[in-house]
Amino acid sequence: MKKYIYSTLFIFFAGFLISFFSSYYYFYEKYTSKTVVKKEEPYAKETKETKETKETSELTKTDNVEKLKDKPLYAKEVFLTIDDGPSSNNTLKNLKTLERNGVKATFFVIGKQAEKLPEIIKGLNDSGMSIVNHSYSHDYDSYKSEETCLNDFARCDSVLFKLLNKNPLKFIRFPGGSDNQVSKKEVMAKIRKDVVAKGLYYVDWNVSAGDAEPKKIGSKDIINNIMNQCKNRKFVVVLVHDAEDKKNTAEALDKVIKDLKSQGFIFRTFEDITPTEIKEMLNLKILNRGA
Numbered sequence: 001m002k003k004y005i006y007s008t009l010f011i012f013f014a015g016f017l018i019s020f021f022s023s024y025y026y027f028y029e030k031y032t033s034k035t036v037v038k039k040e041e042p043y044a045k046e047t048k049e050t051k052e053t054k055e056t057s058e059l060t061k062t063d064n065v066e067k068l069k070d071k072p073l074y075a076k077e078v079f080l081t082i083d084d085g086p087s088s089n090n091t092l093k094n095l096k097t098l099e100r101n102g103v104k105a106t107f108f109v110i111g112k113q114a115e116k117l118p119e120i121i122k123g124l125n126d127s128g129m130s131i132v133n134h135s136y137s138h139d140y141d142s143y144k145s146e147e148t149c150l151n152d153f154a155r156c157d158s159v160l161f162k163l164l165n166k167n168p169l170k171f172i173r174f175p176g177g178s179d180n181q182v183s184k185k186e187v188m189a190k191i192r193k194d195v196v197a198k199g200l201y202y203v204d205w206n207v208s209a210g211d212a213e214p215k216k217i218g219s220k221d222i223i224n225n226i227m228n229q230c231k232n233r234k235f236v237v238v239l240v241h242d243a244e245d246k247k248n249t250a251e252a253l254d255k256v257i258k259d260l261k262s263q264g265f266i267f268r269t270f271e272d273i274t275p276t277e278i279k280e281m282l283n284l285k286i287l288n289r290g291a
């Protein structure tokens with residue numbers, strides 16, 4: 001009897017060991033294998049480690065963002081960026097639209113607006129939206145010197161830190177963009193250099209809604225502007241605005257998101273941007289364009 005029990009136990013134990021090690025081997029192979037890189041993803045082919053990628057990974061190492069794990073690009077990607085908020089009327093409306101469509105966006109917020117509407121900033125953060133520094137004042141006077149400009153960004157960082165209790169991301173967006181026409185060229189060049197030297201990235205865009213002009217643009221034109229520019233692109237950073245007077249943009253957003261989704265675009269944000277996406281933005285001159 002005893003012998004019988006021992007042999008049964010032995011067979012059971014041996015079976016357990018075999019199934020344990022075979023499943024362990026399977027998952028080990030799955031997560032370490034290089035074949036995870038999908039063929040249809042064009043940018044994933046660039047595996048040569050250029051000097052640029054080394055520099056990028058150096059910078060991202062100091063990012064203090066554990067989520068920055070790398071993976072190949074999707075076939076089509078969109079970073080929807082919403083500037084100049086928060087505003088009491090449009091930001092929450094846009095947030096609802098994003099949530100209803102199950103996508104996330106990046107809000108480039110103005111510090112003084114964030115101070116006035118802290119609950120909206122917290123609401124964006126609780127909903128998993130990315131919140132990025134778009135200066136404290138959005139006043140073009142801040143471009144009069146390097147110091148005034150960088151102080152304006154630092155002030156916005158401290159407002160966001162107080163509200164969200166987390167370190168700001170290593171991204172900023174200059175009011176009017178990095179090649180704006182309101183600053184002096186030499187001063188702006190110095191500011192851009194300084195920002196890059198600090199290990200930050202300044203973000204521009206390659207698709208614009210055209211809703212920044214003082215002349216009002218209708219929601220149909222906003223949709224057409226965006227979709228026309230996305231037609232032949234696989235990787236887009238779209239600029240739209242959510243200041244108080246951007247009601248037409250808020251109205252257009254639902255259709256824009258639905259159209260982009262139906263064209264196969266995957267929505268990404270700066271919160272969990274990957275080193276490969278950073279590299280692609282550098283290539284496309286969306287990040288650190290004139291540095």
Ligand SMILES: [Zn+2]
Binds near residue numbers: 084134138174175
């Ligand atoms: Zn702006």
